[in-house]
Amino acid sequence: MVKMLKGRDFISLADYTPEEFKLILETTKELKLRYYSGERIIPVLQGRVLAMIFEKPSTRTRVSFEVAMEQLGGHAMYLGWRELQLGRGETIADTARVLSRYVDGIMARVYEHNKLVELAKYSDKPVINGLSDLLHPCQAVADIYTIMEKKGEPSKLKIVFVGDGHDNVLHSLMIGIALVGGKIVISSPKGYDPDPIVMKWFNEISSKTGAEVDIERDPREAVKGADVVYTDVWVSMGQEKERERRIRELKPYQVNKELMNLAKPDAIFMHCLPAHRGEEVTDDVIDGKWSVVWDQAENRLHTQKAILALLIP
Ligand code: CP
Ligand code: NVA
Numbered sequence: 637m638v639k640m641l642k643g644r645d646f647i648s649l650a651d652y653t654p655e656e657f658k659l660i661l662e663t664t665k666e667l668k669l670r671y672y673s674g675e676r677i678i679p680v681l682q683g684r685v686l687a688m689i690f691e692k693p694s695t696r697t698r699v700s701f702e703v704a705m706e707q708l709g710g711h712a713m714y715l716g717w718r719e720l721q722l723g724r725g726e727t728i729a730d731t732a733r734v735l736s737r738y739v740d741g742i743m744a745r746v747y748e749h750n751k752l753v754e755l756a757k758y759s760d761k762p763v764i765n766g767l768s769d770l771l772h773p774c775q776a777v778a779d780i781y782t783i784m785e786k787k788g789e790p791s792k793l794k795i796v797f798v799g800d801g802h803d804n805v806l807h808s809l810m811i812g813i814a815l816v817g818g819k820i821v822i823s824s825p826k827g828y829d830p831d832p833i834v835m836k837w838f839n840e841i842s843s844k845t846g847a848e849v850d851i852e853r854d855p856r857e858a859v860k861g862a863d864v865v866y867t868d869v870w871v872s873m874g875q876e877k878e879r880e881r882r883i884r885e886l887k888p889y890q891v892n893k894e895l896m897n898l899a900k901p902d903a904i905f906m907h908c909l910p911a912h913r914g915e916e917v918t919d920d921v922i923d924g925k926w927s928v929v930w931d932q933a934e935n936r937l938h939t940q941k942a943i944l945a946l947l948i949p
Contacts, residue, residue, distance in 0.1 A: 641656060643761075643947070645756045647763065649777075649812055652815065657777075660939070663946055671707070677709060681944060683709075688715060688742075689745070690716055690745045692874070701743055704944055712743075735759065743765075751768070762947045764944075770831060775808060775936070779805075781935050790817075791819075793818060793863040794819060795863065796859050796862040796899075798867050799870060799891075801824030807830060810830060814838045814841035820847075822852070829851065830849075862903050863899075863903055864904055865906070866905075905929070
């Protein structure tokens with residue numbers, strides 16, 4: 637059953653049912669279609685304000701949320717963590733209590749995932765996860781939407797993630813795939829497996845949807861017959877101190893032309909961006925015939941609008 641989504645937090649896709657996720661994807665489709673039919677402004681959030689707290693840098697998330705609010709008739713406000721009193725030690729709880737008296741929703745990008753949980757606990761208005769060390773659910777909505785747009789029914793596809801198997805973007809992609817009953821193969825070295833909590837969520841959801849997850853250490857074996865090959869950076873924001881070790885251990889997992897040639901001839905290449913060209917992906921792949929990364933990035937705008945239109949009261 638699709639429950640009313642107004643007022644709900646968007647911290648993890650695991651908090652959403654397959655039907656609710658489907659509603660977000662269908663709303664995206666409608667909003668994108670209307671945008672391309674010339675309806676630039678659909679003022680369902682007129683007079684509403686979104687606060688956007690960033691503890692880490694962002695290009696896509698920041699800009700797509702801000703433009704999304706404009707196109708829905710509302711307004712978005714960028715708040716750097718260090719410019720807020722948060723940076724001087726005001727608690728997350730107090731910040732949430734105050735902000736939610738002013739604004740209609742809070743989007744936040746943080747280091748520790750628990751900061752979002754804390755924000756949501758004390759905010760009277762919806763809190764949207766704009767990326768944490770554990771999850772990136774807004775990215776996953778755009779990813780699943782893009783896969784459906786390019787390849788159709790996701791449950792019929794072989795989707796392969798190559799690289800850091802403990803990555804926040806992968807974690808949310810896994811939950812998205814679980815919700816649509818798809819199959820994902822993760823190719824990463826030992827010590828880079830998905831977080832146990834994400835595996836637990838995946839298994840709970842897949843018991844209802846029939847989704848499957850496999851780990852294949854050999855990237856060449858993993859991408860054989862793939863419809864979708866996905867990767868993300870080897871050094872995520874906050875992991876800079878581990879850079880040398882991570883690059884060394886993940887090197888065999890680079891997505892290059894030789895690897896892509898083992899996938900299906902019409903396979904697509906996806907990346908949430910920003911990319912570290914020459915590390916996890918080579919120029920000939922990200923700029924090559926397989927790449928859908930710019931459409932994928934554009935879809936962040938349309939999916940963000942759907943999330944905001946459905947959640948913000
Ligand atoms: N994919 C993504 O979230 O990009 P930004 O870090 O630029 O927001
Ligand atoms: N895994 C990356 C994603 C950036 C959008 C990071 O957390 O830095």
